[in-house]
Amino acid sequence: MTKTKTNEGIDSSVSFENSKTINEEESTPIDLLEKTTSSLDQIEDENLRKGFNSFGFSKGLLNTLEKKGYKEPTPIQKAAIPELLLGRDLLGQAQTGTGKTAAFALPLLERINSQERNPQVLVLTPTRELAMQVAESFKAYAEGHPNTNILALYGGSDFRSQVYTLKRGVDIIVGTPGRVMDHIRQGTLIQESLQCLVLDEADEMLRMGFIDDIEWILEQIPNERQMVFFSATMPSEIRHLSKRYLKDPAEITIKSRKKEAKLIKQKYIIIQNSYKLEVLKRVLELSSGEGVIIFARTKAITLKLAESLEASSHNVAVLNGDVPQNLRERTVERLRQGGIDILVATDVAARGLDVERIGLVINYDMPFDSEAYVHRIGRTGRAGRSGDAILFISPREKSYLRNLERAVGQAIDRMDIPSNESINKHRIAKFKKDLLEKASTKNGTKEESDLLEILISEIENELELKPKDIALAALNLAIGDSSLLIKGDESWINQAERYNKSGDRREIRGRNRRRPDTDSNPNDKDKERFRVEVGHRDRVKPGNIVGAIANESGLNGRMIGRIQIFEDHSLVDLPKGMPNNIFNGLKKVKVMNKELNINRYK
Numbered sequence: 105m106t107k108t109k110t111n112e113g114i115d116s117s118v119s120f121e122n123s124k125t126i127n128e129e130e131s132t133p134i135d136l137l138e139k140t141t142s143s144l145d146q147i148e149d150e151n152l153r154k155g156f157n158s159f160g161f162s163k164g165l166l167n168t169l170e171k172k173g174y175k176e177p178t179p180i181q182k183a184a185i186p187e188l189l190l191g192r193d194l195l196g197q198a199q200t201g202t203g204k205t206a207a208f209a210l211p212l213l214e215r216i217n218s219q220e221r222n223p224q225v226l227v228l229t230p231t232r233e234l235a236m237q238v239a240e241s242f243k244a245y246a247e248g249h250p251n252t253n254i255l256a257l258y259g260g261s262d263f264r265s266q267v268y269t270l271k272r273g274v275d276i277i278v279g280t281p282g283r284v285m286d287h288i289r290q291g292t293l294i295q296e297s298l299q300c301l302v303l304d305e306a307d308e309m310l311r312m313g314f315i316d317d318i319e320w321i322l323e324q325i326p327n328e329r330q331m332v333f334f335s336a337t338m339p340s341e342i343r344h345l346s347k348r349y350l351k352d353p354a355e356i357t358i359k360s361r362k363k364e365a366k367l368i369k370q371k372y373i374i375i376q377n378s379y380k381l382e383v384l385k386r387v388l389e390l391s392s393g394e395g396v397i398i399f400a401r402t403k404a405i406t407l408k409l410a411e412s413l414e415a416s417s418h419n420v421a422v423l424n425g426d427v428p429q430n431l432r433e434r435t436v437e438r439l440r441q442g443g444i445d446i447l448v449a450t451d452v453a454a455r456g457l458d459v460e461r462i463g464l465v466i467n468y469d470m471p472f473d474s475e476a477y478v479h480r481i482g483r484t485g486r487a488g489r490s491g492d493a494i495l496f497i498s499p500r501e502k503s504y505l506r507n508l509e510r511a512v513g514q515a516i517d518r519m520d521i522p523s524n525e526s527i528n529k530h531r532i533a534k535f536k537k538d539l540l541e542k543a544s545t546k547n548g549t550k551e552e553s554d555l556l557e558i559l560i561s562e563i564e565n566e567l568e569l570k571p572k573d574i575a576l577a578a579l580n581l582a583i584g585d586s587s588l589l590i591k592g593d594e595s596w597i598n599q600a601e602r603y604n605k606s607g608d609r610r611e612i613r614g615r616n617r618r619r620p621d622t623d624s625n626p627n628d629k630d631k632e633r634f635r636v637e638v639g640h641r642d643r644v645k646p647g648n649i650v651g652a653i654a655n656e657s658g659l660n661g662r663m664i665g666r667i668q669i670f671e672d673h674s675l676v677d678l679p680k681g682m683p684n685n686i687f688n689g690l691k692k693v694k695v696m697n698k699e700l701n702i703n704r705y706k
């Protein structure tokens with residue numbers, strides 16, 4: 105029995121938490137250690153007993169950790185910290201939420217030489233948000249290291265102030281590849297002094313097209329250095345990269361709940377608030393008849409939903425912080441036995457709930473964070489069964505989808521709002537199935553079925569009805585007052601679908617990605633877009649193109665607009681009205697040993 109302080113202000117004992125599945129939260133940390141180096145195994149037991157003390161950390165760091173309330177190292181920390189303290193290279197597979205930032209930040213902080221003025225540690229992250237977050241973590245952990253300077257370097261923030269800070273002396277840099285490259289090129293980031301490089305979320309960097317930039321940076325780092333790669337997944341490109349750059353690395357893999365999540369088909373619908381309830385009812389229409397849990401953000405919403413669903417003849421109960429413990433247990437038992445089909449719950453109330461019969465989890469409201477999402481969807485797909493999870497997202501929230509996908513390590517696909525046609529198909533199929541089941545199972549006593557047969561022949565004779573007419577009448581009786589088919593106005597669906605379709609993958613990811621804008625019109629109306637025949641495969645960088653064009657045309661570098669590099673070509677925005685002689689001259693200019701062969705991009 106677990107005592108949980110709920111965020112609903114109630115101290116609730118969640119006694120139905122009897123999950124047997126081993127996952128990050130419920131297991132002992134050691135269960136999660138899939139593979140690590142043998143030398144670590146001996147240290148493990150000691151670590152378990154002594155928490156952070158056994159790593160030999162400085163008093164300052166131990167105090168900081170105590171203040172932060174860190175009692176036990178997480179599995180990734182247990183495995184990685186001793187290796188990193190020894191200066192060893194490391195390839196770690198671990199997701200966000202496993203404590204991986206501290207796993208590299210703590211040992212690196214301890215190894216910093218605060219007398220050195222130039223940067224010693226460089227951490228590369230795929231996004232500026234992560235760069236800020238990791239830099240903040242470093243700063244928090246460095247409270248007991250007063251002379252350690254940490255700087256986040258990312259695009260979109262003032263370059264000159266970054267240069268100024270770098271000049272004053274920085275020990276640890278956390279940055280995104282583009283901005284780090286700019287500083288290395290400008291000589292404002294002295295890379296020769298770097299002793300350690302960390303690639304955080306390496307797979308994400310790959311997905312975002314940073315692989316060339318990463319390799320360029322890796323090539324600039326001195327040979328004698330420590331390199332650490334962390335990745336949530338381990339695609340072959342990361343393996344190749346690690347083979348090329350890591351020297352005899354320790355390899356650590358942390359099992360996560362993602363394996364469970366793989367059994368769960370996850371979908372989303374982007375929907376405005378005003379249509380949510382109607383869409384919920386439609387989604388429920390299509391559910392397979394197994395148990396359903398609907399997650400709502402507040403107690404008030406759970407009540408409102410349950411009322412509406414009850415009014416639509418659903419068999420529903422509420423589980424929230426106001427429901428007394430004994431009633432909660434009874435409710436869960438009824439769900440387990442099929443006495444109720446739908447549970448509308450808040451996160452805290454449904455934590456740890458383990459009912460095999462749950463085939464569908466509906467996130468009516470967006471979860472507070474990815475952790476909560478993983479918990480929620482884990483209520484289905486229990487005991488190795490498959491399950492479905494559907495997420496309702498408001499148009500404003502759609503950018504969070506990517507975080508959730510990363511937390512579960514798989515794609516969440518868009519789902520259409522169920523139309524009248526699909527609901528009707530489902531209703532008819534179900535009606536047929538129910539009829540078939542009734543026809544093939546005998547229920548009631550022999551006397552009763554004899555009586556029904558007599559009734560049929562009496563009706564046949566008295567009312568002169570054919571068996572088909574009697575069957576039709578019986579079907580109508582079974583359908584009752586409601587109609588078999590849904591016929592309501594569905595014009596709103598088309599409107600709502602426009603939002604929903606706007607969530608298609610490319611659009612959502614585009615926010616974080618340097619998505620090429622292949623429109624032939626540049627944003628700047630004074631510029632024209634041109635195509636040049638050098639691209640990634642020639643290892644060209646924007647600086648090469650700028651340099652070549654500026655030299656040949658005499659244009660000031662600042663007048664050269666946006667440059668987008670593709671596999672075999674690039675697009676560049678140049679001032680309108682380029683004289684012919686310059687244009688022809690540019691055609692012959694070579695970059696990376698290839699002629700630009702510049703042309704207007706149509």
Ligand code: AMP
Pocket residue numbers: 173174175176177178181199200201202203204205206
């Ligand atoms: P991360 O995986 O680095 O994003 O960390 C996830 C969260 O776990 C962060 O909020 C950390 O502050 C927290 N955390 C990391 N290590 C520990 C620990 N040993 N004990 C408690 N919390 C931790």
